Amino acid sequence: MHKEKTVTLFVQCLVDSMYPQVGYAMLQLFENLNISVDIPLNQTCCGQPAFNSGYRKQAKIAAKRFIEIFETAEVIVCPSGSCVDMVKHQYPNLFRSDSPWRERAKKVSQKIFELTEYLVDILEVEDVKSRFKGRVTYHDSCHLLRNLGVGDQPRKLMNNIKDLQLVEMKNSEKCCGFGGTFAVKYPDISTAILEEKVDNIIATKVDAVVGCDISCLMNIQGMLNRRNSQIKIMHIAQVLAQ
Incomplete structure (x- = not known):
């Protein structure tokens, strides 16, 4: 197993508001693996709903807030493939004409992973x-x-x-x-x-x-x-x- 870093959890909106037990389970899982966890309490939506509906201006507001909160994290793990895809693939595209924010978005996009992806591909843990x-x-x-x-x-x-x-x-x-x-x-x-x-x-x-x-x-x-x-x-x- 690779040397683990402190994992910063991005708790998807639906998990936070309707299925908090999933967030608790993810926290318990990392504690079982003796991996340090950080959970920013000021985190909000990644902006995906606005982005998918064509509201790019509103999506940028949410995306900038996400970047500001998570850009100091060592690694970001989220229990949602769609949210990870938003940050990993859509953020750099969202700021393609804004050089400073594009670079910040790119750095964040390179260190976010979906939960199982992080366990198997990064930590090399399958059991x-x-x-x-x-x-x-x-x-x-x-x-x-x-x-x-x-x-x-x-x-x-x-x-x-x-x-x-x-x-x-x-x-x-x-x-x-x-x-x-x-x-x-x-x-x-x-x-x-x-x-x-x-x-x-x-x-x-x-x-x-x-x-x-x-x-x-x-x-x-x-x-x-x-x-x-x-x-x-x-x-x-x-x-x-x-």
């Missing part, structure tokens, strides 16, 4: 000595898989969890239909995509569906509840911290 008794399936979220190339990392970690049985669903890499504001703007299309995803999850007969983005899992949970399914959602941090 966190956790245990979870049950059958689970894994949902590949879009930004995480396609923009960050993170697909094997969570599976490597889960395959080393004692008593956990990973059951791959059909078309695990297909979108769940959330897409942030997409689900609001195109509800019928979003629901149709989600229906197929949930069909594939239920077919696995698992106890839980695991993912790395709580936004996708929240969307999936809604449909599972409407289907009266007993399958629960779990962010991978919650499974790894068991």
Whole structure:
């Protein structure tokens, strides 16, 4: 394992406001690994919702605040692939015509990682000595898989969890239909995509569906509840911290 640095946690908005247990699990996980953690209490949104909706001016305001807060961190870890993609790939583009901010954005973008990406690719840890008794399936979220190339990392970690049985669903890499504001703007299309995803999850007969983005899992949970399914959602941090 590489020598660890102090990890600064960027707690995604949905985790902070609706699923704080995911943030606590991530903190517990790093404590279990004896890794020092810093959590800036003045952190806010990375600006992704505004950026995706075309509000570049507002996105820049959020992005500048993020950079100011996190640019002194040794390494930044976040439990959300879409937020990491925003900082890693969209920040430099957002400030492409503003040289000073572009350089600051680039430096921050080079030291932010999604949770499983950091554990497996940077720390070279595939076994966190956790245990979870049950059958689970894994949902590949879009930004995480396609923009960050993170697909094997969570599976490597889960395959080393004692008593956990990973059951791959059909078309695990297909979108769940959330897409942030997409689900609001195109509800019928979003629901149709989600229906197929949930069909594939239920077919696995698992106890839980695991993912790395709580936004996708929240969307999936809604449909599972409407289907009266007993399958629960779990962010991978919650499974790894068991």
